[in-house]
Amino acid sequence: MSRPLRTCIFGGGAVGSLVAARLQSAGKAPTVIARGRRLEQLERQGITFADPACAPIPVTALDAQTAAMEGGWDVVFLALKAQAIAASLEEIRPLIGPATRIVPLVNGVPWWYFQPETARAVRSVDPTGALVEAFDPARIIGAVVYVGCALDSVRGDLTSNGRERLVLGSIADAHAQTETLLATLFEGCAIAIQPTRDIRREVWSKVALNLASNPLSVVANATVGEQFTSPHLARITIPMLEECIALARALGVEPSLTLEEMVAIGRRMGAYYTSMAQDYARGAELEMGAIAHSALELAAEEGVAMDTTRTVADICGFLSERELARA
Incomplete structure (x- = not known):
């Protein structure tokens, strides 16, 4: 039997917390990387929901430096606002090993849009081209996020409207390997997963x-x-x-x-x-x-x-x- 995938989610906001909760409930044991108050909330109470009928979900939560020391991540989700990824590059880079797959959960036109055919950057999201340079497009799994959720910044409670779907696909050519990885990672997960071979x-x-x-x-x-x-x-x-x-x-x-x-x-x-x-x-x-x-x-x-x-x-x-x- 192959070993379980080691997965971390960089960002403990609404989308990152929801993905972490669904993966944890499916027995995938993700690690959430957070900071400040949100890290303290996750360590103390896990992922909690505004709906009192939903029990808290305990998760492993670490700061970026500790997560980098652990190493060996198979999948790294980037659950940040698009404008925050470049600012967090120095924390993200040490998480990426030679075989790590990267899943940016971003809105809008992604920085990788013109890759791998060209290194042309979308300057509104990657002003200096730092993201195009930082991540190997062969290891990026593009994501389109259809999730209606919100996070109470004071209490840390998560709200979801129940519409939870991720459309996922390689931005390069490794479609079969990507689909196998996704099937393994999201097996039994409550989020609807839609693999695609034409992510654009x-x-x-x-x-x-x-x-x-x-x-x-x-x-x-x-x-x-x-x-x-x-x-x-x-x-x-x-x-x-x-x-x-x-x-x-x-x-x-x-x-x-x-x-x-x-x-x-x-x-x-x-x-x-x-x-x-x-x-x-x-x-x-x-x-x-x-x-x-x-x-x-x-x-x-x-x-x-x-x-x-x-x-x-x-x-x-x-x-x-x-x-x-x-x-």
């Missing part, structure tokens, strides 16, 4: 949904469901989807979801506030680089007009900068 088609479906819902959720203070069902907001949301689909096609990719399917997903989300709306409400930095600026960067390079998207992103950026200045 999946990326653009999620980029479109994120781009059409996140900045507007801040501007309109609206739930995802409201953005797709209100006639006032739908007149903004749907053109943003169309602009993003046009950008994907300009890059030679047909998103895996049609416009109609994207709209149906948005309507089903109901009274859920996006991660960007949650961050804005607590005065945190927004993921504008990954979710909005990356697409606008590529649109400018490809000559694709995204007028509605740019307007909403500019208003959202203004609101965010104003709130951060007041803090």
